Amino acid sequence: MAVKEGFARAYRTILDSNLTTLIAVSLLFLVGSGPVKGFAVTIGIGLLTSLFTAVTLTQLLTEWQIRGRERQPLVLPGVAWLDRLSARVPNVMRGRRVGLTLSAVLSLAAVLLYVQPGLKYGVDFTGGTLVEVQAPGVAADDLRQVLPGQAGVQESEGEGHYLVRLPVAQEPTVAAEQMEALKASVRDLSAEAEFPRTEMVGPKVSGDFSDISILAVLLAGAGVLGYLWWRFESHFALAATLTIALDLTKTIGFFVLAGVEFNLTAVAALLALIGYSVNDKVVVFDRVREQLRLTPDKPLLDVLNESIAATLTRTVFTSVTTLLALLPMALAGGAAVVSFAQPLLFGVIVGTSSSVFIAAPLLYWLARRRARRGLAQLQPTAEEVRQRLAQMP
Structure with a gap:
């Protein structure tokens, strides 16, 4: 029953986190060219494959693993200190002001670096x-x-x-x-x-690349915002979008400081960061939504802390495995992929930390603003609407 319940509860999170990225890469395929379009095709195939394995193959393998031992304890190996930290429910939200202030300062510094000395543009953009x-x-x-x-x-x-x-x-x-x-x-x-x-x-082609790249990033952000607005609420969508914007500005600052060439491969890295970052935030927000429905009277700070703690192990494991996959490419991939691997390596670290220290505090302040306007944090589900209608005289 634990396996069935676990996969049933995770299905919505898996769907949301993958569809947000799939929407972004679909838009990139429509407007992109060269490496951007190739990136969109590759990520799209990978997402569809991952979605299939997450909801079918993984569950099947887990059921095979416990076959004949249904009534025995299932011991899941893990990292002891990480499990203890998740169980204790750390008060991450206590440092929300420090986290947001530091993030804003770093993003502002990145914008100033973008103005002066600026990015080192590759041939794709300069001709x-x-x-x-x-x-x-x-x-x-x-x-x-x-x-x-x-x-x-x-x-x-x-x-x-x-x-x-x-x-x-x-x-x-x-x-x-x-x-x-x-x-x-x-x-x-x-x-x-x-x-x-x-x-x-040529100069005309490089100008077209610049326009298409800007359009691709804007459409990717708009697609993610629209889907989250539909699946969650406006303040959830706005918190995720603002956090992703902060992640992107810091990554632009990394391009300037590290002297990495900004070309179409770099654009693909930024788009990959959007997909990774929103995936991580959807997992946390989905747990927040679940907790709000189960315990609507619990203080929002407690709900956010518990949701972060519940997803902490998943967040760390996902980040570490992604970093391990990118590290060889960043260190020994050569000039052809340095504009992709090194910024994305930095972006994964920034995106992971922002899911905990930036996205949740932004959601908290937007939720308080929503409460002051007398609006509910979540729209009622279809089942709740039916129950209310049944109770009416």
Whole structure:
């Protein structure tokens, strides 16, 4: 019965958390291009597969595991200190003012960093030519001396590995000539030089990429907001959306401080962060909604603390496994994925902490504002409406 009840109660949370992300990636598929559209397809397939396994395969495997031992205690291994912390119901909401203030300060600092010195935009947004150069034994200063003055040379991972950027050329033939001249200059320094990656983007295409990327992020946020507004209440949706906006601004600040190139792969990282962050917050909010229906007279601070404690183990396990999957990519993935893995690694940490320290306090203040207006925290369910109608004379 515990297994059946557990999966039955988790079904709504699984559906909400996956559908919010699926709505976002569906919008990205419609308006995105290049890596953004590829990202949307990959995440969409993964979400549908995960949704199927979560509601069918996982339950089936669990039932097989307990078959023949239905009346025996089921011991679930866990992390002792984390289980004790969840059982004690930590008063996380006591630090709500500190958490919100610190988050606002960090987000404001990130906005200032975005203004000055600003992001280091890649060829996707500025236009031009990007060439990945592998020239063993060639120093960066030597490479800068033989290349045109307007060429930018960036050292990448490993000795003799560089990213060279050339400004945008108005004519394709000029860009091709620049490319050949660059390769010839590098081969004069090292006959073993290789060029694993070459990207050429015109100014019009780069402008289209910028517009599409901004539209993709806005549509993703709007889709998540609309779904949460429908499934929960307006203050739940607003709290989640504001928290995600704070997560995104901090991640933009990371791009500036770390000097990571902002390109279409970076946009995919921001979109992945939206999906991950909203998934985490829906799990907490779903438990808050459940507690409010079971104990409507309990103080809201107690409900929020208990909901955070009840989902703490899940939040930590999900974050740790995600970090373990991203860490090898961030450390050894190379220049092709650094704009995705490193910011997302930072974003997972920020998104996890904001689910506990930012989203819940925002929900608390919005809920108090709603209560002062004389509105209920939750709309009545269909069953509650039927019961009230049956009691009417």
